[in-house]
Amino acid sequence: MNDDRPYVTILVDADACPVKEEVYRVALRHGAAVKVVSNSLFRVPDHPLVARVLVGDAFDAADDWIAALANPRTVVITGDILLAERCLKAGAQVLAHNGRPFDAGSIGTAIATRAIMADLRAGFDGPGGGPPPFAKADRSRFLQSLDRVLVSLARG
Template sequence: MKILVDADACPVKEEIYKVAWRHEIPVTIVSNSPIRIPAHPLLDRVVVSDGFDAADDWIAERADGASVCITADILLADRCLKAGATVIAPNGKPFTHSSIGAAIATRAIMADLRAGGDQVGGPPPFGKNDRSRFLQALDETIVRLKRGR
């Protein structure tokens, strides 16, 4: 098992480290620019080019049934799900085969509204409850995967 993190805007890296260390699971932090990570044998950092979707491509190419991918990017989540990975958003909500279609559709609608000049708000501010929900979701996911789903 491994954890792949779309790290450039990930607000829960510290939480990922804690859960990974407890379960002794390797983590790869993928970003377009260097990000400081603790010195630990289970942590690896990959810095990809600043090309469009370079981090997403790196993660999607390595995602598989033994991967837990952490991302807020809906299109990356879709690619990882198709590769067999388990995907969790930083707010703790899982992306699933049954929910990804609606998420992609909502993303497209919001993009169309923004393109049309409509003022649409972004996601709510990331809060303490999101952090707690993420910790719980990641831990439960890892326990479930260790037990064989």
């Protein structure tokens, strides 16, 4: 490992991520690199540990880029269950935006629930529901979870 480069990298699936500012704050405190991956431009802090990665408009371009870099020294931040599964298979730690960790024990249930909900939505003609609103408690849980994962990876 080159001492000039951080040992842990956080890959953020940024297009729909409500916790980017929290990621920057925790990552910089721990000295972790952050790659903000998206299909559109986002403002990122001017810091050597933070990089914006703009991928093409192709379907799943951001997911493919993130999954290709995922490894045991990465933390992936995403709400995309299928991307979470790909990254877990690569050995990455994966957190949802609300701080809930995806792991080998929970990913199968999450995928099954996703499929059931998709089927239910397909047969429903009324107004859409969607996920519950993002709450202050979700933001707090995310901060604690990300900090805990980074501490764990630093211990090695």
